[in-house]
Amino acid sequence: MRALCWNGVNDLRVETVPDPQILNDHDVILRIRLSTACGSDLHLVGGYVPFARSGDVLGHEFLGEVVEVGSAVRRHRVGDRVVVNSFIACGSCWYCTQQEYTLCDNSNPNPGITETTWGQSIGGCFGYTHATGGFAGSHAEYVRVPFADVGAFPVPEGLSDTAALFASDAAPTGWMGAELGGVRPGDVVAVWGAGGVGQMAARAAILLGAERVVVIDRLPERLGQARDRIGADVLDYTATDVVGELRELSGGRGPDVCIEAVGMEAHTPGLQHAYDKVKQQLFLQTDRPSAVREAVMACRKGGSVFVLGVFAALVDKFPLGAVMNKGLTLRGAQQHGQRWTPMLLERIAAGELPTEHLATHVMPLEQAPEGFRLFKEKEDGCVRAVFDPSR
Amino acid sequence: MKRSVLASIALAGAGAGAGAAVARRFRAGAEAGAGALRWHVVTVLRAPEEVLVDGTPPQPLADLGDAVEVRVQPAPGDRGTELAVRMRPSAPPPRDGQDPRRVLRTALRESKQLLEAGSVLRVDPRPAGRRKATPTGALLDAVVRRAPGEGAL
Ligand SMILES: NC(=O)c1ccc[n+]([C@@H]2O[C@H](COP(=O)([O-])OP(=O)(O)OC[C@H]3O[C@@H](n4cnc5c(N)ncnc54)[C@H](O)[C@@H]3O)[C@@H](O)[C@H]2O)c1
Ligand SMILES: [Zn+2]
Ligand SMILES: [Zn+2]
Numbered sequence: 001m002r003a004l005c006w007n008g009v010n011d012l013r014v015e016t017v018p019d020p021q022i023l024n025d026h027d028v029i030l031r032i033r034l035s036t037a038c039g040s041d042l043h044l045v046g047g048y049v050p051f052a053r054s055g056d057v058l059g060h061e062f063l064g065e066v067v068e069v070g071s072a073v074r075r076h077r078v079g080d081r082v083v084v085n086s087f088i089a090c091g092s093c094w095y096c097t098q099q100e101y102t103l104c105d106n107s108n109p110n111p112g113i114t115e116t117t118w119g120q121s122i123g124g125c126f127g128y129t130h131a132t133g134g135f136a137g138s139h140a141e142y143v144r145v146p147f148a149d150v151g152a153f154p155v156p157e158g159l160s161d162t163a164a165l166f167a168s169d170a171a172p173t174g175w176m177g178a179e180l181g182g183v184r185p186g187d188v189v190a191v192w193g194a195g196g197v198g199q200m201a202a203r204a205a206i207l208l209g210a211e212r213v214v215v216i217d218r219l220p221e222r223l224g225q226a227r228d229r230i231g232a233d234v235l236d237y238t239a240t241d242v243v244g245e246l247r248e249l250s251g252g253r254g255p256d257v258c259i260e261a262v263g264m265e266a267h268t269p270g271l272q273h274a275y276d277k278v279k280q281q282l283f284l285q286t287d288r289p290s291a292v293r294e295a296v297m298a299c300r301k302g303g304s305v306f307v308l309g310v311f312a313a314l315v316d317k318f319p320l321g322a323v324m325n326k327g328l329t330l331r332g333a334q335q336h337g338q339r340w341t342p343m344l345l346e347r348i349a350a351g352e353l354p355t356e357h358l359a360t361h362v363m364p365l366e367q368a369p370e371g372f373r374l375f376k377e378k379e380d381g382c383v384r385a386v387f388d389p390s391r
Numbered sequence: 392m393k394r395s396v397l398a399s400i401a402l403a404g405a406g407a408g409a410g411a412a413v414a415r416r417f418r419a420g421a422e423a424g425a426g427a428l429r430w431h432v433v434t435v436l437r438a439p440e441e442v443l444v445d446g447t448p449p450q451p452l453a454d455l456g457d458a459v460e461v462r463v464q465p466a467p468g469d470r471g472t473e474l475a476v477r478m479r480p481s482a483p484p485p486r487d488g489q490d491p492r493r494v495l496r497t498a499l500r501e502s503k504q505l506l507e508a509g510s511v512l513r514v515d516p517r518p519a520g521r522r523k524a525t526p527t528g529a530l531l532d533a534v535v536r537r538a539p540g541e542g543a544l
Contacts, residue, residue, distance in 0.1 A: 005520030015520035023513040050409030053531050055520040072509070090508040094436045094470050106508045111500065112541025113534065116416050119543055124512075130535045136518040146512060 002389065003057040003140035004368040009047035012369040017057060020136060020144035025072035028148040030064035030082070034165045035138040036359070036386040037368075037375045038086075039195050039263060040310050044129060045372060048264055048286070049312055051113060051129040059139030059387075060086035060126040061169035063161055066152075067142070075149045081161075082152040083345070084145055085337030086169045088124040088135065091150035095123075102334035107147065108133045117313065122334065139368055141389045153341050159349045162362065165386065166196060166355040171344045172337035173308055174200025177259040178208050179340075180331060181306035185209030190246050190255040190298060192291040194222035194234070196358045196384050197308055198261035202232040203353055205257070214249055216242055216291075218267070221381040229354045238269050243298045254300035262291035263309030279316055289315040296322050296330070307332030358384045364391035410530035417534065417541045428477060430462070431495045431544055433503045436471040439463050442506060448474070449502035455494065458482035474502065493540030500539065 003017045020029055038061045043049045045058075063083045066076050076082065089101035096104050104123035108114070111121035113131045124146075127137015136143065145152055155164040174197055183189055189205040191198045194217035205213045214233045215226040223234040235245055246255055264287035267273060276288040295305045296319050305328055323330050347353040360383045363371050371385030435442055447453055448461045459482070462475045476499055478491050485494055504511050522528060 001518065003518055003520065007520070007523070013520070017518040017520050018516065020518050021516065023515075024510050026508075026510075051531065051534075053519075053522060053528060053535075054525070055522040057518055057520070090504075090512075092436065092507045092509075093503075094434065097436065106504045107512060109512055109514045110535055110538035111544075112417070112496075112538035113413055115542030115544065116413050121542065130531065130538070134514055134517070134535060140518065142518075144517075147508075 001141035002365055003136070004059065004365065004387070005054075006045065006052050006056045006058055007054050010045060012045060012058070012372055014366050014368055017140070020142050022068060022070045023144065024146055025070040026147050026149060027070040028066050028073055028076055028145050028152065029068040030062075030084070030143050030145055031067045032062055032064045032138055032141060032143060032389050033081070034161050034362075034386055034388055035059045035062040035140070036165055036384050037139075037372055038169055039197060040128070041372070042376055043264055043310055043312075045376070046265065049129055049131075049310070051131040053130060053134075056127070056129065056134070057136040057140050058127045059137035059143075060128055061165065062126075062138035062143065063155065063165045063168065064138075064143070069148070073148050076152060081155045083155055083164050083167050083341065084153075085151045085172065085335075085341060086125055086128075087151075087334055087337065088126070088133070088146050089150050089338055090147055096150070099336055099339040100333075101150075101336040101338045110134060125334075139365065139387055141365070151338055153345065156345055156349050159345065160356065162359045162386065163348050163356045164345060166200070166358060167341050167344045167348060169335060169337065170196035170358065171200045171348070171353060171355060172340045173197050173335040174202070174261070175204040175340045175344060176333060176335050177201040177261065177306045177308045178204035178257070180333065181257045181259055182304050182329070183208040183210050183257050186211050187256040188250040188253070189213045189257045189259065190295070191215045191232070191259045191261060192295060193217060193261035193263075193309065194219065194226045195261065198259075199226055199230050199358065200353070200355075201259045201261050201308065202226060203230045205259070206231055207347070207352060212249065214246060214255070219378055222383060225357055225383065229357050242294055246298045250300065254298055254303065256300055256303050258295035258299045258303065258305045259308060260291050260295050260305065261308045264288055264311045266290040266309070276316070285316040286313040287311045287315045289318060293317070293319055296328065299326065299328055302327045304329040304331065359386045360384060362386045362388055365389040410527055410534050413534050414530055417537055428480060430475040430477045431492065431499055432473055432475040433499050433544065434466045434470050434472070435474050435503050435506050437506045439465055439472045442472045442474055449505050451498040451501040451505070452476060455498060459495070474499065493537070496542065496544045497540040499544065
């Protein structure tokens with residue numbers, strides 16, 4: 001089959017690779033209908049998430065048709081159209097029973113790597129380096145889905161592929177930020193980043209009853225989507241003092257919940273950016289945390305900060321004093337999609353959660369390297385490059 | 392945190408240095424010596440009698456025979472059973488010269504998977520493009536080969 005392979009930092013190629021096979025009884029094989037590039041892919045492509053090997057097939061946010069089922073699969077049949085969560089979860093360990101699916105004990109065949117780096121290992125993920133299991137990803141014609149009864153969900157009839165696709169990753173990630181961040185009716189919520197994830201977090205906050213939701217970015221087309229499609233207020237961080245503006249928009253209190261949806265390659269105007277970038281390039285810090293820093297400073301006393309953006313290891317100049325003295329709750333996670341995807345599919349179908357507009361660039365898989373370039377450079381208004389192997 | 396640990400985690404951020412840093416820490420672990428004699432423990436979400444059936448542990452641990460001691464006890468808070476294993480001081484070192492702790496970790500993890508998920512999750516053979524033969528690639532391959540038996544467990 002054809003698949004998008006990582007060949008080194010910023011070097012992606014579509015290659016012919018062997019087809020996936022059923023390896024465990026709980027596997028299914030999917031024929032990919034759509035697979036989208038995600039901001040997490042960018043960190044990996046850019047070399048900020050280590051443990052990628054040349055030849056690795058990328059992709060973890062996808063939708064497809066079941067073409068083969070293992071003997072222990074109960075919930076899926078050949079021909080079903082399903083959307084699949086990015087992280088693989090066994091469904092039967094303690095973490096899975098707590099619905100903390102990305103913390104699954106049994107889905108990462110290489111636990112030694114993340115136990116060594118973080119003290120404990122997390123679950124496996126499609127197309128996301130050998131640290132999370134080395135599973136082949138979905139930017140391909142076919143993908144193997146282990147524990148398919150746990151991580152694959154039927155798409156309601158009548159719902160388009162492009163709308164349902166984001167119930168794989170962006171939508172549950174955003175929902176997690178708002179729900180586990182503790183958004184309550186009447187809250188003021190600020191979201192850093194107007195990519196697919198930030199927009200989904202903003203919409204989730206509105207659906208959970210937030211009184212006012214403010215999305216922060218610098219790209220006008222993304223801020224436009226956040227305003228017009230999502231219904232949020234927007235701020236351009238290159239044109240204003242974000243912390244001051246948020247204070248004003250929240251009656252001098254600061255937002256109750258601050259959701260960071262930017263990640264380790266955050267951009268900042270001015271000197272702080274140069275400082276972070278040099279430190280990152282010298283590997284004195286692995287991540288650039290400027291949006292998290294700002295979220296911590298902006299947050300009201302006793303409020304909560306949820307880190308959705310992906311970070312790899314170490315950051316510098318982190319305002320821990322503000323976390324402690326302001327009594328903040330600081331939390332993060334990879335998305336426990338299995339917990340929310342069925343509910344989100346219903347909301348997408350009911351028109352409560354707009355997603356289709358994120359797919360600005362739908363293109364053949366063969367053009368994936370160009371799609372990634374557009375997505376990385378945020379050129380041509382690209383919010384998400386989506387690959388369709390049948391084109 | 393010790394400086395060496397900090398430095399190696401920082402290095403783990405570098406695409407090229409990551410394999411080297413983790414390989415170094417895998418090695419440092421192997422040299423730590425008497426560690427094999429301590430108990431290695433996982434918690435399994437199963438009742439004690441499902442973990443030790445008629446006194447016999449799951450196959451991957453049973454396969455280690457008399458070389459190891461196995462112990463189970465109920466875990467607090469409805470978390471199932473704590474399954475512990477250690478090398479007997481009298482046991483001969485593994486024949487292939489492996490760090491005995493890697494043998495223990497692998498057997499424990501596989502036992503837990505069999506009990507909770509019903510099978511050991513496989514990943515090979517998998518679709519992949521051309522694996523370039525580079526020094527960092529070779530290092531990462533070596534790290535991945537050892538990763539199932541390494542870690543903090
Ligand atoms: N936790 C999870 O499970 C999970 C799942 C999916 C994605 N993610 C992460 O979420 C983040 C966003 O993903 P995405 O797909 O939306 O990515 P994206 O690249 O499309 O969007 C990131 C946005 O952040 C903006 N930005 C950069 N610096 C900023 C700053 N200082 N302040 C405000 N905005 C800033 C960029 O302009 C861009 O619009 C990434 O880090 C990704 O890895 C996490
Ligand atoms: Zn993602
Ligand atoms: Zn699990």
